[in-house]
Amino acid sequence: MSDYVLSIQDLSVTFALHDTEVQAVREMNFDLRAGETLAVVGESGSGKSQAFLGIMGLLAKNGRATGKAVLGDVNLLGMAPSRLDAYRGKDIAMIFQDPMTSLNPSLKIKTQLSEVLVKHRGFDTRKAEMTTIEMLERVGIPEPAKRANAYPHEMSGGMRQRVMIAMALLCQPKILIADEPTTALDVTVQAQMLDLFKTLTEDFGTSLVMITHDLGVVAGVADRMMVMYGGRAVEKGKVDDLFYDPRHPYTLGLLHSTPHIAHRAARLDPIQGLPPSLEHLPKGCSFNPRCAFCFDRCLEERPPLTPVGDEREKACFFEGPLQSKKVA
Amino acid sequence: MLRYATRRVLSALPIAFIAVTVCFFILRAAPGGPFDSDRPLPPEVLANVRAYYNLDQPLFMQYLLYIGGVLRGDLGPSMSSYDFSVSELMAIGMPFSLQLGLTAFVIATAIGVITGMIAAVYKNKWPDYMLVLVVMIGVIVPNFLIGALLQLWFGVYLRWLPAGGWVPGSWAHLVLPVAVLSWAHAARISRLMRGSMIETLGTNYVRTARSKGLGERLVLARHAIKPALIPVVSYLGPGLSYLLTGSLVVEQIFGLPGIGRYFIQAALNRDYGMVLGTTLFYMLLIIALNLIVDLVYAWLDPKVRYR
Ligand SMILES: Nc1ncnc2c1ncn2[C@@H]1O[C@H](COP(=O)(O)OP(=O)(O)OP(=O)(O)O)[C@@H](O)[C@H]1O
Ligand code: SF4
Ligand SMILES: [Mg+2]
Numbered sequence: 001m002s003d004y005v006l007s008i009q010d011l012s013v014t015f016a017l018h019d020t021e022v023q024a025v026r027e028m029n030f031d032l033r034a035g036e037t038l039a040v041v042g043e044s045g046s047g048k049s050q051a052f053l054g055i056m057g058l059l060a061k062n063g064r065a066t067g068k069a070v071l072g073d074v075n076l077l078g079m080a081p082s083r084l085d086a087y088r089g090k091d092i093a094m095i096f097q098d099p100m101t102s103l104n105p106s107l108k109i110k111t112q113l114s115e116v117l118v119k120h121r122g123f124d125t126r127k128a129e130m131t132t133i134e135m136l137e138r139v140g141i142p143e144p145a146k147r148a149n150a151y152p153h154e155m156s157g158g159m160r161q162r163v164m165i166a167m168a169l170l171c172q173p174k175i176l177i178a179d180e181p182t183t184a185l186d187v188t189v190q191a192q193m194l195d196l197f198k199t200l201t202e203d204f205g206t207s208l209v210m211i212t213h214d215l216g217v218v219a220g221v222a223d224r225m226m227v228m229y230g231g232r233a234v235e236k237g238k239v240d241d242l243f244y245d246p247r248h249p250y251t252l253g254l255l256h257s258t259p260h261i262a263h264r265a266a267r268l269d270p271i272q273g274l275p276p277s278l279e280h281l282p283k284g285c286s287f288n289p290r291c292a293f294c295f296d297r298c299l300e301e302r303p304p305l306t307p308v309g310d311e312r313e314k315a316c317f318f319e320g321p322l323q324s325k326k327v328a
Numbered sequence: 329m330l331r332y333a334t335r336r337v338l339s340a341l342p343i344a345f346i347a348v349t350v351c352f353f354i355l356r357a358a359p360g361g362p363f364d365s366d367r368p369l370p371p372e373v374l375a376n377v378r379a380y381y382n383l384d385q386p387l388f389m390q391y392l393l394y395i396g397g398v399l400r401g402d403l404g405p406s407m408s409s410y411d412f413s414v415s416e417l418m419a420i421g422m423p424f425s426l427q428l429g430l431t432a433f434v435i436a437t438a439i440g441v442i443t444g445m446i447a448a449v450y451k452n453k454w455p456d457y458m459l460v461l462v463v464m465i466g467v468i469v470p471n472f473l474i475g476a477l478l479q480l481w482f483g484v485y486l487r488w489l490p491a492g493g494w495v496p497g498s499w500a501h502l503v504l505p506v507a508v509l510s511w512a513h514a515a516r517i518s519r520l521m522r523g524s525m526i527e528t529l530g531t532n533y534v535r536t537a538r539s540k541g542l543g544e545r546l547v548l549a550r551h552a553i554k555p556a557l558i559p560v561v562s563y564l565g566p567g568l569s570y571l572l573t574g575s576l577v578v579e580q581i582f583g584l585p586g587i588g589r590y591f592i593q594a595a596l597n598r599d600y601g602m603v604l605g606t607t608l609f610y611m612l613l614i615i616a617l618n619l620i621v622d623l624v625y626a627w628l629d630p631k632v633r634y635r
Contacts, residue, residue: 056539058535058538058539081538081544082543082544084541085541085542085543086541087541088538088539088540088541089539089540089541089542093539093540094539096532096535096536096539098532101531101532101533102532102533102535102536103533103536104533104534104536104537104551104555105533105555105629105630105631106554106555106628106629106630107550107551107554111550115540115542115546115550116540116541116542119540119541119542119543119546120541151630151631153630153631164536167536167540
């Protein structure tokens, strides 16, 4: 237990709507080891972002997270925001999907970064700004002392995302959550950014959670991965195992629909059908309307997440080899 | 920033010139003249009087003479208060009006911003509902009606405050006029601030600020208020014009010794010089204040400075 920096137990995220509720995340469990990188993958709307916003206490007003998120010896969930602020930004930091809107347009870069050090490290402004400039240099921003005085709108998307990375790593957090940090960026910048994540998290011994729907990203940075579908984890395990021997039809589908990785398939093969609506999940296995391996049991029962081999789990009743059959 | 300010001042001058010109001709287009009264002046007297005020000249000539005077700082004589020049009348009434208007402006803006913020933070809770009600009254009910109601309630019925009139140095006489004058302005500012604050609190960058564990107070003070003020500040210019012109009416209702009294009289009597002079003065004032507003705006929104 002690080599885990973060342990998520039965995490669910629910949003209250006018007369109903939607459950965006359902009974999620995982442990994060010190220094490792965990990739969280799934199509749009599968609950990736909301799960981690829930952990960070950043859900929209109508959202509620239940379960446990144990960091060291404290449970972050259900903690009053004022207490949570002792950990957010210091032990656990998050980088968001859209670098263009995630920085405050009316404040200088150095203000937005140094305030983290003033708050969590008790630095005075001068020392905080000096540390800020060092960190900007570290994330590869040219002329960091000058750029520190710039406003966000004077920087490109790639530069802003570097600023976000610098901001998140200022306190050398135990955990960094990066929510699709490269999706909004040019392909050329994406690769540089992933390198940066790798080097910096290694240097600081930070565990990284990389949320993405791009398996190419996973292959480059992650040790383990968790595949989400309709708010649930459907397969978990080491990246190599899941890539070479996927056990869940949805994971297989994702692999077949990713360029570069789908080399074993004759051509790119997108998963048929649409992601499920959270309000009307099908009875039985949520994936059954899109699954080529679906059989009668899948229509009645929901497959629980069960261990299959070394550090692997899957939520699927089908036991035969997946490779033999073409994905629907 | 200094260059930006100079540019703004220079671009404001032609606007002032055009506005005076338009006012001049509109005023002349209105029916009637300064010396049409129930008992007409004898023709030879009228001719003398018209000559004295240049009214016998062709209209365009009058215009040139007027502009020439203005450029020399001479607003001409009043056509209804015969013994006074326009500048003298303004010197009597203006200090009071400005004091009243600006006091109301500052108080109303502060109240509007603060209540708007409270309403946004407590969105859809009771403080929000209370404020929405008060704001609605301010936006819907016109000045003179609120004025009359407050006079009745606090002045006549409860007798807490004087219902009108003026005693030099007495702040009690100012409470009701300032309240009436502020209400509508504060209400509009409050509504704007509430909306823009709610929007700001939902932005990604406020979420980022929260994710840093800064604490809600710092998140509001440093990350939310400044961007939320932007639409409010851009309303302050027009808002101030409403307020200053509203002040003319409120002075009349409460019998206060500001410029309002002379202005309304002048407008009714077609006292061209007085109406134009007052208009010109308010215009320059509003242009100057708008300039200040623009500078504040540029400070709030760094992107503006580079346009
Ligand atoms: N405030 C809210 N009220 C109701 N439902 C919400 C709210 N916020 C998010 N959701 C729902 O939660 C679901 C999961 O959203 P989430 O943002 O976690 O998706 P995601 O996996 O991150 O997708 P993407 O790849 O597009 O970022 C979505 O279906 C969304 O409609
Ligand atoms: S449980 Fe059945 S429907 Fe669900 S993924 Fe497995 S085979 Fe397909
Ligand atoms: Mg997302």
